[in-house]
Amino acid sequence: MKAVVTVMPKQEVLDPQGKAIQRAAGALGHAGVQDVRQGKRFEITLDAADREKAEALLDELAEKLLSNPVIEDFQVESIEA
């Protein structure tokens, strides 16, 4: 199976990287760029008996390994057979 997981800084947490990109966009003359938030995308190939098991595995992986749950949220975007 192939799955995609995204990890983003929590909505209300300061994202210095996103802020730096937004500023740089302004420096390039794109004053219209008002806010940028930067996260991560994981493409994972896995071997799981069924979709339910895959979801459970991805949730655990995302919470314990891929994200820092204190300051980040994660989302399993897709799972394809």
Place this chain on the structure above:
Amino acid sequence: MSALREPEVDLALAREHGLTDEEWRNILEILGRTPTFSELGIFSVMWSEHCSYKSSKVHLKTLPVDGEHVLQGPGENAGAVAIGDGLAVIFKIESHNHPSYIEPRQGAATGVGGILRDIFTMGARPVASLDSIRFGPLDDARHRFLLRGVVDGIGGYGNSVGVATVGGETQFHPCYRGNILVNAFNLGVVEADKIFKARASGAGNPVIYAGSKTGRDGIHGASLLASAEFDDTTESKRPTVQVGDPFTEKCLIEACLELMKTDAVVGIQDMGAAGLTCSSFEMASNSGTGIEMDLDRVPQRAENMTPYELLLSESQERMLLVAQAGREDEVCEIFNRWDLDAVVVGRVTGDGRMRVRWHGETVVDIPVDPVARNSPELRRPTSEPRGLREQQKLDLTAVAPEEDPDEALEALLDTPNLGSKAWIWRQYDQLVQGNTVIGPGGDAALVRIKREDGSATDKAVALAVDCNPRFCALDPYVGAQAAVAEAARNVACTGARPLALTNCLNFGNPEKPEIMWQFAEAVRGMGDAARVLGTPVISGNVSLYNETDGQPIHPTPTIAMVGLLEPWERHAVAHFREAGRPVVLLGENREELGGSEWLALRRGVEGGAPPRVDLEAEARLHDLLGRAVRVGLVDVAHDVSDGGLAVALAECTFSAPDGAALGARIELDDGIRVDALLFGESTGRVVTTTDDPVGLLELAAEHAVPARAIGVTGGDRLRIGRPGGAPPWIDRPVSELRDVWAAALPRRLEVE
């Protein structure tokens, strides 16, 4: 525009905010009415332990805070001491324990950011940081993770912002399993007549907000908010850990220092704990004025923030300042040039009230002084912990003598507490700004002082941070004295004269009489030591409630000492430099094993009375060191502390920054048991080398400091034994000892 929907304020809500019934009655009396929700939030943070020091104040008042060189004692953002030629240094240490346990990287990083702001707020350029950090044992994966995260956070923030981390201390003990300690120190340099303070004087002067935008960071009572029928804001939207941005901080440093060269600034304060609330109240209270503020003007990162959130947010990298009327554009322009927001959010008033508007509505209208000054002052009950007297009793005759000193030395050097900390400090930029004379790994760091225009001086400051929590647990009075004495001794070992200290008092729950007793005793010990050593307490921080599941940490009064050395070229180092040099021991070896690493490691006992501290003798020893280094009699000086004389001698042989090893042959004939002689931790001792032992012994006699030649440097082995032909107790190649010492941390950390 959404109307303000706030929970109804009553006693129950006040209790949820951590206020007592008595405090609630005080609030009603002060206001003559029920507070608004925002006002309740303000009272609860201003009267919290963290902001009001209500449990500790009564004890802290007893500390010596004055000295002829002290320009600013406790009460401002940080303390200041004059170092001559119109210059001053500003310094403070502060805890960031709880956030670092929740999120080690960001917690430690924002701890560094916060202490830097305390320093440059006063007009000083931050030049050197120290970090005192404590964890549970490293066989616990969680604590390996915490150590890695904290070190990464300190380095990540400190390195990016361009301030050198020049030293610190790291310890491991099971008592920190549930509560790690992260205490961050910074020192800055300023011209003595250009120190800025937290003032809001001059009715009509503009109040300016500068720096990062305000978000919902670290708002206290997050759990309360989540249950308070706002909209359906989820818990995930309300982080209690803040994320720092060192690049914004760097801009803030430069903007503030540039601004302070103008005469447009009346007063300035960083927004730390309790954010906008604490900073505005303190500034107004310090000047006997009031402030009017319009929250709609505050730069906001999140949407739909309530007045409660805006007032209590702890977003990082923000400053509040009061400018001369008519100069607001000039001030804002400087911040804008550094890419920082700066807006006028209000003005100073003459009526002593804090008035805050939001969406045209007055949400706060309270008198400043009763909130800022008349905060509660508690005399909490104290009682000596039961069983402590028993624990202090140690019958040495019942402790089996060390059967293999050679092996014991190796075992001690292999402990995380005594092993090399290079794994940690290699991750820190120790040299940025180019003033580091002695970096991490010595007794004290030594940092050259330059003026703001870059011109050199012949001054340097020596910096050390110390505490032995095991001593403090066994006897907080003596333990705190030992911490002050050791920090001063470390500073003196470079040749510097100890000037003043700052402290970070980490303790458990003050509502327990045993903890409060530890606190009171430690403060008493610190005060007595500071008085005798002539090093006033000029700033500090108290961190209470460091306990989990009823298990408190050992009392940990961390002491950071600052000394002055002039000219800095003439200084001593902590490692042997030349072969053939006589080794002279200053101080006395006593039969003291209580509270020692040896006793804990080799006999599994954390007991006995800690070694006694003779403060008068310490003062004489520090004077002697300053004199001896200045006249060129001593070129190496290393203090004897954790692990005792054998460990101190071993460190002298292998801790040169370039990794070079230089052995020594040492002969001791004290009439005390050999394990106490080698591994006892008696205070007031320093290992030195000299090219004129007769001259040094004479000078020591003049200072009434016991001193004697104990051997000579040279070769590639460390040999310690009795005079005469008896086989030595310790006889090892230095390189072997060094390899064990160097691997102590890496071999425990590089397991995953």
